[in-house]
Amino acid sequence: xxxxxxxxxxxxxxxxxxxxxxxxxxxxxxxxxxxxxxxxxxxxxxxxxxxxxxxxxxxxxxxxxxxxxxxxxxxxxxxxxxxxxxxxxxxxxxxxxxxxxxxxxxxxxxxxxxxxxxxxxxxxxxxxxxxxxxxxxxxxxxxxxxxxxxxxxxxxxxxxxxxxxxxxxxxxxxxxxxxxxxxxxxxxxxxxxxxxxxxxxxxxxxxxxxxxxxxxxxxxxxxxxxxxxxxxxxxxxxxxxxxxxxxxxxxxxxxxxxxxxxxxxxxxxxxxxxxxxxxxxxxxxxxxxxxxxxxxxxxxxxxxxxxxxxxxxxxxxxxxxxxxxxxxxxxxxxxxxxxxxxxxxxxxxxxxxxxxxxxxxxxxxxxxxxxxxxxxxxxxxxxxxxxxxxxxxxxxxxxxxxxxxxxxxxxxxxxxxxxxxxxxxxxxxxxxxxxxxxxxxxxxxxxxxxxxxxxxxxxxxxxxxxxxx
Amino acid sequence: xxxxxxxxxxxxxxxxxxxxxxxxxxxxxxxxxxxxxxxxxxxxxxxxxxxxxxxxxxxxxxxxxxxxxxxxxxxxxxxxxxxxxxxxxxxxxxxxxxxxxxxxxxxxxxxxxxxxxxxxxxxxxxxxxxxxxxxxxxxxxxxxxxxxxxxxxxxxxxxxxxxxxxxxxxxxxxxxxxxxxxxxxxxxxxxxxx
Ligand code: SF4
Numbered sequence: 001x002x003x004x005x006x007x008x009x010x011x012x013x014x015x016x017x018x019x020x021x022x023x024x025x026x027x028x029x030x031x032x033x034x035x036x037x038x039x040x041x042x043x044x045x046x047x048x049x050x051x052x053x054x055x056x057x058x059x060x061x062x063x064x065x066x067x068x069x070x071x072x073x074x075x076x077x078x079x080x081x082x083x084x085x086x087x088x089x090x091x092x093x094x095x096x097x098x099x100x101x102x103x104x105x106x107x108x109x110x111x112x113x114x115x116x117x118x119x120x121x122x123x124x125x126x127x128x129x130x131x132x133x134x135x136x137x138x139x140x141x142x143x144x145x146x147x148x149x150x151x152x153x154x155x156x157x158x159x160x161x162x163x164x165x166x167x168x169x170x171x172x173x174x175x176x177x178x179x180x181x182x183x184x185x186x187x188x189x190x191x192x193x194x195x196x197x198x199x200x201x202x203x204x205x206x207x208x209x210x211x212x213x214x215x216x217x218x219x220x221x222x223x224x225x226x227x228x229x230x231x232x233x234x235x236x237x238x239x240x241x242x243x244x245x246x247x248x249x250x251x252x253x254x255x256x257x258x259x260x261x262x263x264x265x266x267x268x269x270x271x272x273x274x275x276x277x278x279x280x281x282x283x284x285x286x287x288x289x290x291x292x293x294x295x296x297x298x299x300x301x302x303x304x305x306x307x308x309x310x311x312x313x314x315x316x317x318x319x320x321x322x323x324x325x326x327x328x329x330x331x332x333x334x335x336x337x338x339x340x341x342x343x344x345x346x347x348x349x350x351x352x353x354x355x356x357x358x359x360x361x362x363x364x365x366x367x368x369x370x371x372x373x374x375x376x377x378x379x380x381x382x383x384x385x386x387x388x389x390x391x392x393x394x395x396x397x398x399x400x401x402x403x404x405x406x407x408x409x410x411x412x413x414x415x416x417x418x419x420x421x422x423x424x425x426x427x428x429x430x431x432x433x434x435x436x437x438x439x440x441x442x443x444x445x446x447x448x449x450x451x452x453x454x455x456x457x458x459x460x461x462x463x464x465x466x467x468x469x
Numbered sequence: 470x471x472x473x474x475x476x477x478x479x480x481x482x483x484x485x486x487x488x489x490x491x492x493x494x495x496x497x498x499x500x501x502x503x504x505x506x507x508x509x510x511x512x513x514x515x516x517x518x519x520x521x522x523x524x525x526x527x528x529x530x531x532x533x534x535x536x537x538x539x540x541x542x543x544x545x546x547x548x549x550x551x552x553x554x555x556x557x558x559x560x561x562x563x564x565x566x567x568x569x570x571x572x573x574x575x576x577x578x579x580x581x582x583x584x585x586x587x588x589x590x591x592x593x594x595x596x597x598x599x600x601x602x603x604x605x606x607x608x609x610x611x612x613x614x615x616x617x618x619x620x621x622x623x624x625x626x627x628x629x630x631x632x633x634x635x636x637x638x639x640x641x642x643x644x645x646x647x648x649x650x651x652x653x654x655x656x657x658x659x660x661x662x663x
Pocket of ligand 1: 305306309310312364365367368369371
């Protein structure tokens with residue numbers, strides 16, 4: 001894997017060139033955000049739910065070793081095999097061994113971001129295992145050989161015509177289909193025989209309950225339930241941060257998850273696994289892959305509270321207008337920008353700059369992660385570690401002439417009557433967000449570049465973000 | 470050191486001070502209305518439906534009215550006979566030929582219109598998913614108010630190995646944001662009250 005910094009700005013510029021895709025992407029995600037708002041307004045207890053969720057998660061993270069041990073003990077009592085993986089390679093090896101022991105060649109799986117982190121599919125392919133994604137969006141991405149571009153809606157950057165083209169190649173359907181219903185039906189018809197003949201099924205896990213040894217999977221399509229109940233072997237890959245202490249805590253999280261993600265009250269399926277089915281075998285692989293190290297990062301450990309709802313992505317003007325693939329990472333959007341650098345600081349050094357720091361992500365986050373503050377802190381960390389991102393270096397170079405002679409700059413604005421509304425916006429935007437040159441600023445800039453620069457060069461100063469509600 | 474011990478050790482070394490993060494008491498928030506009316510409203514939002522009997526109709530008759538083309542109806546409840554005896558469903562794959570599956574839910578949740586099924590209500594777990602349509606028998610007395618009351622009070626969450634809350638039929642919006650009901654699991658879900 002290349003260690004070169006992701007050129008988010010360039011990839012985003014590419015995405016911006018395609019008007020129909022861009023417009024759909026922007027509107028679709030904004031629609032999800034508005035549906036989320038509508039759900040929030042129905043519930044007077046919304047802020048209380050967020051507060052509870054945040055406190056439960058922070059508590060759990062502070063006692064994670066104890067809760068993991070408790071989960072393991074209870075799960076084992078119920079007949080679940082529990083495995084531990086330090087990193088992706090170890091996870092893949094464990095899964096490969098389980099499959100081999102059962103002589104399983106066909107694996108069906110539902111969506112799991114952890115298996116993407118581990119890059120599991122190519123590993124299993126080499127072992128002769130055929131992996132079939134059963135989630136529609138994930139399957140589209142698998143057939144197109146792309147990473148998911150969104151953690152909840154993996155193919156959200158594609159239009160119906162794109163899907164029709166992909167399915168025509170693999171499912172031999174009409175490439176000119178423009179009715180999504182026909183394409184979804186094609187997926188159902190293609191997936192059924194694969195599901196019925198699969199040797200093993202794999203799911204992720206949204207929540208893990210220490211008290212009972214249960215793990216919970218939330219989906220809409222029913223594909224996780226098919227993957228877990230049709231084959232007799234079920235493997236679940238789960239990040240170690242997914243714990244909650246008590247069964248009763250699920251009430252808080254299930255009420256928040258789908259409302260924040262899609263604006264629907266609950267996912268169509270909320271499934272609780274506490275042990276293998278009759279005649280079946282169940283394995284849980286608990287994956288660290290950098291999480292235990294992240295727990296020790298004073299400014300960033302609370303990112304482990306994330307329940308992967310995607311609300312921060314839907315609300316982010318940069319994400320909406322640059323597309324998930326431009327981040328060049330498994331996790332995109334604001335949450336990606338704060339956790340990707342923990343996987344590879346150099347490679348993902350540009351991502352914390354993909355933000356306007358408007359604070360909207362923090363405001364919608366159901367577990368109250370201070371996302372925009374962490375973005376800002378990452379920028380400072382990256383500079384301190386001399387991982388000065390090349391984008392920023394370029395921008396500095398560009399802005400350098402003006403910054404080097406601030407007096408001249410101020411005079412220039414006054415004398416040439418360059419609009420203060422546009423000039424500082426251009427500069428400000430390019431400094432913070434290289435993609436800014438392609439788009440309009442959605443938030444009025446209340447200060448001039450000079451003010452901004454004076455304020456921001458002083459250490460400890462905060463940005464112009466809204467205060468979190 | 471084993472992966473397990475190494476991970477646990479790293480977590481012990483790195484965690485924030487536990488005393489600063491006490492566990493909040495269990496919360497019961499929001500609307501505590503456990504009525505059938507609230508359940509129905511929620512069920513419809515998620516694309517489910519109520520199978521209303523027309524004068525003196527049996528469940529078998531109502532199912533045929535709702536699904537006139539159904540050939541294989543398999544019932545796991547005494548209220549409906551169906552066409553295929555449930556004893557014939559022996560392997561998970563056997564359920565794939567069913568047009569309409571009939572089951573009884575252990576309970577429902579008014580806030581979400583969800584119904585709960587576990588191995589205690591199913592001959593085999595895939596029974597709930599491989600059929601084309603599902604008809605769920607639910608007692609109006611077995612409705613709990615919301616997710617908090619469900620997780621606090623329903624013993625099934627602590628006893629079932631497999632427990633699914635189904636809230637309407639399967640659905641997807643993965644292609645250009647168009648909501649499609651009936652994705653990979655059941656195409657429709659109807660509730661019959663007893
Ligand atoms: S950071 Fe918050 S808003 Fe973003 S995906 Fe995670 S839980 Fe959702």
